[in-house]
Amino acid sequence: MWQQLKLYRLFWATGLVVTSLLTGVAAYMLLERYTLLEAFYMTVITVSTVGFQEVHPLSPEGRLFTSIYLLLNLAIIAYTVSVITTYLFEGELRTIWKTYMNEREIQRYSGHVIVCGFGRNGQKATRDLLASQEQIVVIETNVDLLAGKHLISNSLHYLTGDATEDELLERAGVRQAKALITTLPKDADNVFVTLTARGLNPSLQIIARASEKTTEQKLIRAGANYVVMPDEIGGSHMASLITQPEVIHFLELLNGTGPNKMHLEEVHLNRLQRDLEGLSIRELDVRNRTGATLIGLNRNGSEFLVSPDADICLQADDVLILLGTSPQISMFQQLFKEEEG
Structure with a gap:
């Protein structure tokens, strides 16, 4: 959606210019009885403000239209130039092209893992999955959070947007994926993602994060295979460091x-x-x-x-x-x- 809005600005600017040209041609043909070629010529020299000689002396109505038309086009041209400048010099075209190629690559994925949410839990899961040579697609609403992480590489593809939307899960290839991890901040969103993903892919393995104990059964009923509660795991880990420290040291060796x-x-x-x-x-x-x-x-x-x-x-x-x-x-x-x- 974010990239589509950027493209809409370019399409909108292009549409304004084309509409302005067509309006000018039509107006000069109606008001001044110009031929199509003469009307197009008069429109172009007016829009570009080059100041060439008029085809024929304008009528009072023609002068009034030209004055208003010129003022409006100054605003249209200024907006169009600003949009084009942004695309050329601020790298938006490159970003859009990169995003397009990224989504084309995702469409070829099969048997991959989708990670919804790129917070602390999502980043850790993604890092470990990349280390295991898994194909990953990350869905995250915060573009800056994605762009600022060193994990973004050729091994990791991502989509920006709301993971609770069916269309975004479809674009992430949920029907061909083998697993989905949802680590969104709100439990309700994790339940919704689980329910949607299960409906789109009945054989999908779903691992969901929960903050509240009451959410666990809701996630299981929604279709989650496993529910992970990071806070509860963290508390148990701290207690085990006192009661079974050597066991924890052994487990840390596995993750070292x-x-x-x-x-x-x-x-x-x-x-x-x-x-x-x-x-x-x-x-x-x-x-x-x-x-x-x-x-x-x-x-x-x-x-x-x-x-x-x-x-x-x-x-x-x-x-x-x-x-x-x-x-x-x-x-x-x-x-x-x-x-x-």
Whole structure:
């Protein structure tokens, strides 16, 4: 919408000039009986104020019209010049072109993540998703907030506007997206976005932020898969620093930086070598072969096994949960990932 308003200024200025020219031609043909060519010539020299000689001496009516017409066109030309100057020298054309290419790129997205709201929670979610090589589309009303962040790059595309509008969610590719995160400041807006997005894409995974405990059930009824309450999580984290400090230090290691940073990685068995199906965890020998640790197993999306027994055999659609450093996870992928061919 913001970019459309900018274009409207250019279209409005162009329309004023064209309307003025047509009015002048028509008036001179009616008042002075000029031919079309003569009327156009008289209109152009009047609008441009060059002061060339009139085609024929003007009648009193013609002089009155020319005087008023000239004064009006001084204002029209001044407005048009200011608009064109803004577009040429303040970079608005470049901004509009960049926005146009940005939206064309979004239209080609599929399986991406939409983040509604670019406040503190939205920025953190976006940063982590970019680090995981996800395709992101951010929706934010505050243009300055978007433009001022270093996250805006070729990896991140954004739209400016109200995320509660159906049309904006459509432009963000909600029908083709795999997930949506809504972190808008008002709980009511998050409920509305969730309800709208669920109606547009029934299979979409929706994670919603809530400030009030009473909003949680409303978001779930509206279609949210998960509801996150940052204030409640923050309070629990502070309490755990007193009661379970080493556990928190371990979790911070998972979210840290540097070569020793640990990762939790989920690996779908159907993306690995086919001959792994039927092998036991003991036969897989992940720890000795890669250094990573198999800490969990999700079976058919219904049963979650923590620290699974070594004699459990792998089945189709199993999801392995691995803990390890980046090199260890990469080694697992090299050893067990199915070769593309």
